[in-house]
Amino acid sequence: MIIAEQKPIQEIKAMIAGYQKVLIVGCDTCVTICMAGGRKEVGIIASCLRMALQIDRKKPQLIEDCIQRQCEWEFVDTLKDKVDGVDAILSSACGVGVQALAERFPNKPVYPALNTTFMGMPNEHGLWVENCRGCGNCGLGRFGGICPIARCSKGLLNGPCGGSQNGKCEVSKEMDCGWQLIYGRLKTLNQLDQLEDILLPKDWSTDRDKGQRKMFRGDVYYEQTV
Amino acid sequence: MTEHFEPEIVAFCCHYCAYGAADLAGSMRLNYPANVKIVKLPCTGKVDIIYLLKAFEDGADGAYVAGCLEGNCHFIDGNIKAKRRVARAKKLLDEIGIGGERLEMFNMSASMGPRFAEVAREMTERVRGLGPSPLRK
Numbered sequence: 001m002i003i004a005e006q007k008p009i010q011e012i013k014a015m016i017a018g019y020q021k022v023l024i025v026g027c028d029t030c031v032t033i034c035m036a037g038g039r040k041e042v043g044i045i046a047s048c049l050r051m052a053l054q055i056d057r058k059k060p061q062l063i064e065d066c067i068q069r070q071c072e073w074e075f076v077d078t079l080k081d082k083v084d085g086v087d088a089i090l091s092s093a094c095g096v097g098v099q100a101l102a103e104r105f106p107n108k109p110v111y112p113a114l115n116t117t118f119m120g121m122p123n124e125h126g127l128w129v130e131n132c133r134g135c136g137n138c139g140l141g142r143f144g145g146i147c148p149i150a151r152c153s154k155g156l157l158n159g160p161c162g163g164s165q166n167g168k169c170e171v172s173k174e175m176d177c178g179w180q181l182i183y184g185r186l187k188t189l190n191q192l193d194q195l196e197d198i199l200l201p202k203d204w205s206t207d208r209d210k211g212q213r214k215m216f217r218g219d220v221y222y223e224q225t226v
Numbered sequence: 227m228t229e230h231f232e233p234e235i236v237a238f239c240c241h242y243c244a245y246g247a248a249d250l251a252g253s254m255r256l257n258y259p260a261n262v263k264i265v266k267l268p269c270t271g272k273v274d275i276i277y278l279l280k281a282f283e284d285g286a287d288g289a290y291v292a293g294c295l296e297g298n299c300h301f302i303d304g305n306i307k308a309k310r311r312v313a314r315a316k317k318l319l320d321e322i323g324i325g326g327e328r329l330e331m332f333n334m335s336a337s338m339g340p341r342f343a344e345v346a347r348e349m350t351e352r353v354r355g356l357g358p359s360p361l362r363k
Contacts, residue, residue: 009321040276044318047279052322055360 002030002094003128004037004114009048012090015111017053019060019087024049024113025079025101026066027093034128037092037114039066045072045092045102045113070097076104083108136213142194144185149202151178157199233287233353235262237346238277240270242300244292246336251343259344261353270294271304272359278315282324288353289344292345298335305333324360328353 016022032038046062055061065082066076070093073198083089083105091098092113102110118130133150139157140147151157153163153171160179163170167180186192206213239245246267251258267273270293281289291312293305309331316326330349334341 009318040274043276044279047276047283048318048322050281051324053278055323129254 001033001119002096002116003034003118003120003130004031004094005034006036006041006045006092007113009045009052012054012113013044013049013056016049016088016090017056017058019109021061021063022088023063023065023079023086024092024214025070025092025097025214026064027068027070027091027097028066029069029071031093031097031114033107034122035126037094040164042066042092045090066092069101070094073100073104076100079105111128115223134208135202135204137203139199139202142197142199143182144189144191144194146178146182146185146215148178148182151176151181153178157202159195231354231358232256233261233350234285235259235329235346235349235353236281236286236289237262237264237349238267238270238273238281238289238291239264240267240293240300240305242352243294243298243336243338244332244334244342247292247334247338247342250337250339252339254339256343258343259350260274261350263344268333269301269304270308273308273311274314275311275318278312278329279318282319282328282359282361286295287359288328288349288356289360290332290345290349292332292334292342295333295335328356328359333357343354 011071013028024046026032026038026042028038035041042064048063050062063082063086065079067078070091079101086108089101089105089108089110090113091101093148094114094116095112098110115198118134119134120128123129125203130150132147135149151162151168153175154161156179160177164177164180167177169175169177183195185193186194237244239248245264248264252336270291273291278289278291291308293308294300299305312329312331316329319329320326334343334345
C-alpha cells in the first residue's frame with residue numbers, strides 16, 4: 001500500500017491561511033491503514049489547524065470529510081456539493097488523491113496535508129517499510145522474493161557490495177543488507193545456484209525515466225462517451 | 227495579570243486509580259485547586275489524541291492524564307498507550323504554538339489520595355506560571 005506521513009502543522013497552516021472556508025478530505029484506504037490521513041487523522045489535523053490559526057487571530061471554517069478512496073472518480077464525485085461551497089481543499093491523501101481532487105475540481109485550489117513516502121507495508125504496528133520501488137519489471141522470482149531494487153541501498157543486481165557488514169548495510173546499522181536477506185532466503189530454499197547467473201544491466205525503460213507511465217487494457221477500457 | 231490568572235485544567239482520570247485517588251483525597255479532606263476539572267475514563271487507554279486536543283481547543287489552559295502505576299493497568303497496558311499518545315499530543319501542541327508543557331501524564335494508584343492533590347497543585351502552578359493558553363489571549 002501507499003505509505004504517507006502528516007506534514008508539519010505550520011507547513012499546512014501556511015498553505016491554507018489565506019482561505020475562509022476549507023474542506024479537509026481524508027481517504028479511507030492506504031493512508032488510513034498507515035494512520036496518516038484517514039477519518040480520525042482528519043479530525044486531528046482540523047483541530048490542530050483551528051488552534052494554530054486561532055493563535056494568528058484567524059477563524060476559518062474547516063469542514064471535515066473522508067471518502068472511501070481519493071483515487072477513484074466515483075468516490076471523488078461524491079464531494080461535489082461540498083466542494084462548491086468552499087474556497088480551497090486540503091487533501092489528506094497520497095499524492096494520487098491530491099491530484100485526483102485537483103483534476104476533478106479545476107476551479108478550487110487543492111493542497112496536500114501529507115507527504116507521500118513510499119510503497120510498503122507495516123512490518124510491525126507503527127513501523128512501515130519500503131518493499132517495492134514500482135520499477136515496472138518485477139524480478140522478485142530471481143531473488144527469493146526479496147527486492148534488491150528497494151531493499152539494497154545501491155539497487156545492486158549481482159550480490160552485495162563491500163559495505164555489507166554482519167548482515168547490515170553501511171548506510172545504517174539499523175538497516176538490513178538486502179543482499180544478505182536474499183542470500184539467506186535462497187539458502188533456505190536451496191536455490192543458491194540462482195546466484196551463479198550473472199544478470200545483465202536491468203532494462204529501466206519500464207521505470208519512470210520516460211515520464212508518466214500509463215497502463216491500458218482493452219478488455220476493460222471503455223472510451224467515455226459522455 | 228498572571229498573578230490573578232486562574233487556569234482551567236482538565237484531568238483525564240482512570241476509573242481504577244486516579245479517579246479513586248481523587249475520591250480518597252476528598253475523603254481525607256485534602257485541599258486541591260478547584261481549577262482541575264475531572265473527566266472520568268474507564269482506562270487511560272481510552273484517551274485519544276483528539277480528546278486532548280479538544281480540551282485545549284475548547285479553552286483549557288492545561289490538561290493531564292492520570293493513569294495507573296506502570297505495570298498495574300487494569301487492562302494490562304492502557305496507561306502505556308496513553309503515555310505514548312500524550313507524548314505525540316505534546317509534540318502537536320508544540321507545533322501548534324500552544325506548548326507541550328501544558329500537557330502531562332501522571333501515574334498513581336487509587337490509594338494515593340495525597341499524590342492526587344499534589345499533582346493537581348503541581349499542574350495548576352505550572353500552568354499558572356505559563357499564563358493563559360495562547361488561544362484565550
